[in-house]
Amino acid sequence: MNGLDTELVAEKVAQSRRAVAETDGVDAWVTFCRETDAVPEPALPYVLGFDVVWPTAVVIGPEDSTVVLGRHDAPNAEELGVHEVRAYDESIAEPLRTTLDEIGTSGDGPQTLALNYDADDDTADGLTHGLFRRLESLLPDREFVSAGPIVRRVRGLKSETERQRVRRAAETTEELLQTAASTWGPATTEAAFAATLHELLDDRGLGTAWARDYCPTVHLGGDSEVGHTLPGEHTLPEGELLHVDFGVRRDGYAADIQRLWVRGEPSAELRAVFRDVRAAIDAGHEVLEPGVVGHEVDAAARAALTDRGHPAFQHAFGHQVGRVAHDGGTLLGPEWERYGDAPRGEVRAGEMYTMELGVDTEWGYVGQEEMVRVTDDGTEWVVPPQTRLRRLSETD
Structure with missing residues (x-):
């Protein structure tokens, strides 16, 4: 600006x-x-x-x-x-x-x-x-x-100007992710995929929602190390996952979204894990409303995942997003010492949150992250959530 x-x-x-x-x-x-x-x-x-x-x-x-x-x-x-x-x-x-x-x-x-x-x-x-x-x-x-x-x-509490800016950042993030995915080929490495997104950002004069070195964070397949990692030289085997954690910063405001694609036909087991991840996110989403305490939202999502036989995630379920990806304030997280009092804050109408969790599998990291705005009587999606595994189309 x-x-x-x-x-x-x-x-x-x-x-x-x-x-x-x-x-x-x-x-x-x-x-x-x-x-x-x-x-x-x-x-x-x-x-x-x-x-x-x-x-x-x-x-x-x-x-x-x-x-x-x-x-x-x-x-x-x-x-x-x-x-x-x-x-x-x-x-x-x-x-x-x-x-x-x-x-x-x-x-x-x-x-x-x-x-x-x-x-x-x-x-x-x-x-x-x-x-x-x-x-x-x-x-x-x-x-x-x-x-x-x-x-x-x-x-x-986001003003109308802020709400619109976060929404545009999220919409642009989704658009660039889809564009980058359309360029994927069997020889594409994590580093090459990240470079494609950086080129798309540079062409539009946009920034990244966190440090550019690992925004996007790209994981290709089950051999990729999960976390806030730098993109490496892994390529994607048949039946495994492309997982991307990415956010655009535009007009001073950020987005933070995770999306998944699969190469070829996903196994029945992979489909089942994806459904479990979505169910856990939905469980947290169902209790996210004004007045709820942050750790209560985390607990609902965490229980839904572990009840399905998966290990608990070692991070907060959600955080506020605005000028930066991690925008402070009430945290949708567990009452761990490292988080201080942030998970004990109350959610308020007008705030904007991510909801994120995942499961590490032999096919790669089944990670999802959505963005919502809290309204007077619940929430609304900032951009439509990913409710199914997306397929990659091979290019030369």
Whole structure:
């Protein structure tokens, strides 16, 4: 995208003000950052939309917002037209304190500021330790709490602009996968298949949803090592699977989808495993609705798979998707230590999730991943799910 994303930032800042107003015990949300080209701040695309150089504070209160930033960054903020802009030359201290004093405090104690740090959610944890220490010295009379709950609401609840962008990314992902599959031949390697998708992306000026080296992740047949692997030199034997995990990033938003093709006629046993995988995904999908807790969705899918005699998958069943493939917030995962509190969050209408699991077999990895948007009374597919094994047509 070129230029400032004014419409999107205006949508998300309005959402941010509502989130602050409805968060008990918080007077303002402060996103504090600097040199964001070198050290990206995950919230900045939502609340400002461009990188900054000098120390910068985006201060969002329940009714209005102000950005305090260096004079050379200020013209972009003025053009954005979303915040009051306070530019400085030598020190951020005085304009930042003035801005916070104008917001005031909602209680009898010191002003409480929600800052951009969080113990479990990387998308809410952009504040470096050095900048935190600087804020402590600049604002010794304020109390600090994590802005994680606010960030999860703002990042998770997709605006109409965001919904459309994620949908377009998913539709493009499906289209490019189908195009790449149509070029497959018996001599095609994992690396060659990945190169085809990269060429299709480059032709359209699109990016990958995660690191390009293993986006797509391509597995050909039962001898391919499953996981976040780099594409290798495997080719596809008769009756075995092409498995691809892939996502396009366009207009700043990502998709994350897994699809399967089989070379020739699949065995009855392979068809049965595919049905089991689909049944497990459907089991999780059936309980995914507003108000359900993340680990409850994971448990439903996990039980459906193990009840059919397959081993449990060693990852979360689903995650949010948005600006990146793994978009933080509530996780549809088990209550494992590595996930912290993310699986204990509640699902909310407006969030967008993947649902993924698979079984490693002699024919290859039977992995599926779908994308859904949570609605007021359930979910809707972002793109149609894969409900049958697709066949590869051999080309010269």
